Amino acid sequence: MFGYYFDLALRSLKRNPALTALxxxxxxxxxxxxxxxxxxxxxxxxxxIPDKSAQLFTPQIxxxxxxxxxxxxxxxxxxxxxTDAMALMRAHAAKRQTLIYPVQLSLLPGGDRSxxxxxxxxxxxxxxxxxxxxxxxxxxxxxxxxxxxxxALVVLSEEFNRKLxxxxxxxxxxITLGGHPYRIVGVTRRWNPVPRFYSLFGGSGFEEPAxxxxxxxxxxxxxxxxxxxxxxxxxxxxxGWDSWLRSNCVWVTPWVELDSAADVARYRNFLEGYSADxxxxxxxNWAPNVRLRDVMRxxxxxxxxPPESRISLMVSLGFFLICLVNTVGLLLAKFMRRAGEIGIRxxxxxxxxxxxxxxxxxxxxxxxxxxxxxxxxTAAGVSGVGLLFRPEIARLAHVDLSLVALTLxxxxxxTVIAAFYPTWRAAHVHPAWHLRSN
Amino acid sequence: xxxxxxxxxxxxxxxxxxxxxxxxxxxVKEGEFVAVMGPSGSGKTxxxxxxxxxxxxxxxxxxxxxxxxxxxxxxxxxxIRNEKIGFVFQxxxxxxxxxxxxxxxxxxxxxxxxxxxxxxxxxxxxxRVGLASRMKHYPAELSGGQQQRVAIARALAGSPRLLLADxxxxxxxxxxxxxxxxxxxxxxxxxxxxxxxxHDPELATRAQRSVHVIDxxxxxxxEEPRFHARGDRAEAHAGA
Numbered sequence: 001m002f003g004y005y006f007d008l009a010l011r012s013l014k015r016n017p018a019l020t021a022l023x024x025x026x027x028x029x030x031x032x033x034x035x036x037x038x039x040x041x042x043x044x045x046x047x048x049i050p051d052k053s054a055q056l057f058t059p060q061i062x063x064x065x066x067x068x069x070x071x072x073x074x075x076x077x078x079x080x081x082x083t084d085a086m087a088l089m090r091a092h093a094a095k096r097q098t099l100i101y102p103v104q105l106s107l108l109p110g111g112d113r114s115x116x117x118x119x120x121x122x123x124x125x126x127x128x129x130x131x132x133x134x135x136x137x138x139x140x141x142x143x144x145x146x147x148x149x150x151x152a153l154v155v156l157s158e159e160f161n162r163k164l165x166x167x168x169x170x171x172x173x174x175i176t177l178g179g180h181p182y183r184i185v186g187v188t189r190r191w192n193p194v195p196r197f198y199s200l201f202g203g204s205g206f207e208e209p210a211x212x213x214x215x216x217x218x219x220x221x222x223x224x225x226x227x228x229x230x231x232x233x234x235x236x237x238x239x240g241w242d243s244w245l246r247s248n249c250v251w252v253t254p255w256v257e258l259d260s261a262a263d264v265a266r267y268r269n270f271l272e273g274y275s276a277d278x279x280x281x282x283x284x285n286w287a288p289n290v291r292l293r294d295v296m297r298x299x300x301x302x303x304x305x306p307p308e309s310r311i312s313l314m315v316s317l318g319f320f321l322i323c324l325v326n327t328v329g330l331l332l333a334k335f336m337r338r339a340g341e342i343g344i345r346x347x348x349x350x351x352x353x354x355x356x357x358x359x360x361x362x363x364x365x366x367x368x369x370x371x372x373x374x375x376x377x378t379a380a381g382v383s384g385v386g387l388l389f390r391p392e393i394a395r396l397a398h399v400d401l402s403l404v405a406l407t408l409x410x411x412x413x414x415t416v417i418a419a420f421y422p423t424w425r426a427a428h429v430h431p432a433w434h435l436r437s438n
Numbered sequence: 439x440x441x442x443x444x445x446x447x448x449x450x451x452x453x454x455x456x457x458x459x460x461x462x463x464x465x466v467k468e469g470e471f472v473a474v475m476g477p478s479g480s481g482k483t484x485x486x487x488x489x490x491x492x493x494x495x496x497x498x499x500x501x502x503x504x505x506x507x508x509x510x511x512x513x514x515x516x517x518i519r520n521e522k523i524g525f526v527f528q529x530x531x532x533x534x535x536x537x538x539x540x541x542x543x544x545x546x547x548x549x550x551x552x553x554x555x556x557x558x559x560x561x562x563x564x565x566r567v568g569l570a571s572r573m574k575h576y577p578a579e580l581s582g583g584q585q586q587r588v589a590i591a592r593a594l595a596g597s598p599r600l601l602l603a604d605x606x607x608x609x610x611x612x613x614x615x616x617x618x619x620x621x622x623x624x625x626x627x628x629x630x631x632x633x634x635x636x637h638d639p640e641l642a643t644r645a646q647r648s649v650h651v652i653d654x655x656x657x658x659x660x661e662e663p664r665f666h667a668r669g670d671r672a673e674a675h676a677g678a
Binding site (some may be wrong): 341348349351353 | 532
């Protein structure tokens, strides 16, 4: 019967093209507005590392005290100072751990190109790569021994490797970053988790992909300053690199990998114990105040999702709702004008269930047409989201197969749901009355 | 075939109760051709719609083909309408967007019949009413008489055992009305039970017997049979 009802639906829609067009346009615009803003929201609020987001944690230690918290909410600083960061690394209390800070270095490309290139990267430990499941095209990261040895190694991103070596296998080659040589040990595949959960201190989470990764220890040796946030409390007098390292300035983001709830509990105890030790040692004059958040909780705490994304999604969903309410009215008018036909069909043996099927399939057909229009409008709209969002957010919006399927599914499902009341009215038409009045 | 006993139909509003049928009794045997007559508003159409399971009743008992229909759900009532009952209305009640073929096909679709069987039945039914050549025409392209014949073909296609006709010639001129009546008589001779509501005493004489409905009650019983559809069905049965 589906084919029969679909055929009836097409005939019915052709019978009154103006009314049909109104409904299709309402649904098309409604679903397109929703999908455009959803495509942005999806990009900024998704789980950037779904396989491991529950095993990756960023520890926080209150090294400033309750009077100095960021927002006066007794939350520890959002990053660690050098002392605490190195203490965590030395303790090695987790399965894997890394410290991260962003760096910016210039690179002399060599050959006939003489102007330096500005390159953005991260100083990390070797565990960074397996912890975050960084995929490699060539080579690999480095190991703990190389961390200890403060080796002059570098991993390039696929994009940066293409820029420097035309995409060829550059492992073993040497490049000069910030005036110092580094041997390339790996080239990643395209990897840019969005939001960039592992480096939210001072970053929006939506930056361009990193160009390179170099050993944290090597970066310290070369006294490469952070290119990210550096937040300090109190009267700080800094005389050079060592003074900065000893200061209370926070600038290092730590990450640890913990496989089980027991590991998490153990690590939290370790953090509290460490903090208590600092208190006993007189470095902290307050009770231990630590946090251990996983990826999703960390992103929520850091308010990664831009408020304009959430607001525009809600506004567009409201618009879609209004379109659907209009569609309910139009469908009701359309269906009830056919009360005579419904009466005839009921007399000839159609049960209410058959009437439901006929009219819901007709509504679904309207939804499908609205969805197709919505797809065109979504494709056009996605290219114009820069009018609504910051450029680094706008570039994340894109139409892919899942958005196409979602657009069609939402349009059909929403229209069918909107048609329930009109269809209920149609199915409860009193056949005898309409057969008499005809 | 159709037996109503002490049947009542009450329309209630907040302030008034209106009896459309009151203590209504009728017994139509299988193969009968019964005319139901009465003045406007007497309840004869209400009787017909209840008989056709298009409307519920308030009290009493209704046995259709031996089945008590009072407690049947919508699916069961629809199935009975589809398989056992054919309708012919005064205003034809064809679906204007469907051509003749598709109009006749409607009840067969609800029966879940296979395409080949549907096409055969549609062809046979339209040939029987003389409209096989008009399959692709739409109702608006046909005369009133032709539309009524399409409606009859639609009823015939489902091979109903009970045909309910509500003023089937009410919108037709004399010549067309005669043609429609001849068709109904032919269907009756084929073995179908026919209950026809009519104002027209002359049409009523074409039935085996008449039942008069006045103020919601069947108050008059059959006259002598005037024609016999088949030799073995000469006897008319009185209702009420």
